[in-house]
Amino acid sequence: MTEVKMPGVPVTLAARIMCKGNEFVRCLLQAGRVPWGTATPPETPGGRWNYxxxxxxxxxxxxxxxxxxxxxxxxxxxxxxxEKEG
Structure with a gap:
């Protein structure tokens, strides 16, 4: 049986559903204020966060x-x- 994958919700879509800006959602994730997502800080100074x-x-x-x-x-x-092609 093939496993069906659910991709993560894009920050832009989450923001639109919440009627908020993308940065607002990123800040919530970075602060650990929501139970539905995570943010991983950059490994190097000036690097990018992952959501x-x-x-x-x-x-x-x-x-x-x-x-x-x-x-x-x-x-x-x-x-x-x-996934099927790979």
Whole structure:
């Protein structure tokens, strides 16, 4: 049985769902203020932060179904098609 992967929720999509800016979502993640995602600090000074928003936790927290949002559904399809090819 093939495992179906759920890609992380993009920060831009999470921000749009919350009616907030991208930086607001990043700040929440960096501060560890939300149960639905994490932020990993850069390994070197001046490096980039990495963000991951867990799709299942995000859905549960906001009471929505990400697959009902076309942008996420397309991302999901792309992720799973790439897995089949690889």
């Amino acid at each position: 991951y928003i867990y799709p299942n936790k995000f859905e549960e927290f906001f009471g929505l179904h990400l697959m009902d949002i076309p942008e996420y559904a397309n991302l999901w399809r792309e992720c799973n098609e790439t």
